[in-house]
Amino acid sequence: MTGMSLRLGCLYPEIMSTYGDRGNVETVLRRCEWRGIRVAVTELRLGDRVRPEELDLIMIGGGGESQQRLVASDLWKVKGAGIRDAVAQGAAALAVGGGYELFGRFCQAGEGAELRGVGVFDSWTIRKGAASGDQYRTLEDERADRAIGELVVRWEGTLLVGFENHSGGTYLGATARPLGQVLAGHGNNGDGTEGIILGGAIGTNLRGPCLPKNPALADYLIGAALRRRLGETVLTPLEDGLEQAAHAVAVQRARSARRAERARLARTVLRYPGRGSRMSTTLRRGHSRPSVRR
Secondary structure, three states: OOOOEEEEEEEOOOOOOOOOOHHHHHHHHHHHHHOOOEEEEEEEOOOOOOOHHHOOEEEEOOOOHHHHHHHHHHHHHHHHHHHHHHHHOOOEEEEEOHHHHHOOOEEEOOOOOOEEOOOOOOEEEEOOOOOOOOOOOOHHHHHHHEEEEEEEEEEOOEEEEEEEEEEOEEEEOOOOEOOEEEEEOOOOOOOOEEOEEEOOEEEEOOEOOOOOOOHHHHHHHHHHHHHHHHOOOOOOOOOOHHHHHHHHHHHHHHHHHHHHHHHHHHHHHHHOHHHHHHHHHHHHHHHHOOOOOO
């Protein structure tokens, strides 16, 4: 594949990278390097415009509400049109966590001004909890108001793994397509779906960063980016032993977390029989989801 190249734009690298999301950029760089594909990286900060003809892959990481408020106006007013045009022209994109929320139509906090999104995705986020989105009186308050833990998603015949930490829910429009089906965790809003996919553009709650443990997803983005420039291409397979080992550990960790949560709920039902109806419903919902299998 020598001679191939692609152009990657990384949005707000110092602000929107709460969960090591620059590791997603590094994964794309390494997997391209191993195949002899050159990658030109452009870091786009506050005030920098997006020129759609110059980018094949756009990436934005996650951040809390304070980080979102720093970039939201710039993302919409300065970069928004260029991002939308690039995706419409076939560019790939990966938006994670808070970036995923801002790539939708809007993000509404429990209180305070609504954050207008770029509108790449037909999605919107309604956040509950503290007005600031970041302040809680106790850890228990925060955990009760957030989806925190391992996330496993079935996507195109494979499993995607990662860590989620978000409050409220992201909802998809009637014609929007979710990225995949939740096997463990919360996902978009507890309805069994996770993320969104539009051509080569993906939004997801998978953090960690997500691409090192999900080489199939990384290659999907690389392939989409190359097709924008070169037409149909076939990526050379890589030896992904280390990546698959990390993937397997994440799946096993999710299984263990689910077993522990079911045991905790069962103990709560026995200890507080007055709550039995509500807890039994929770347990039934937990057992109704498909098992996590490789």
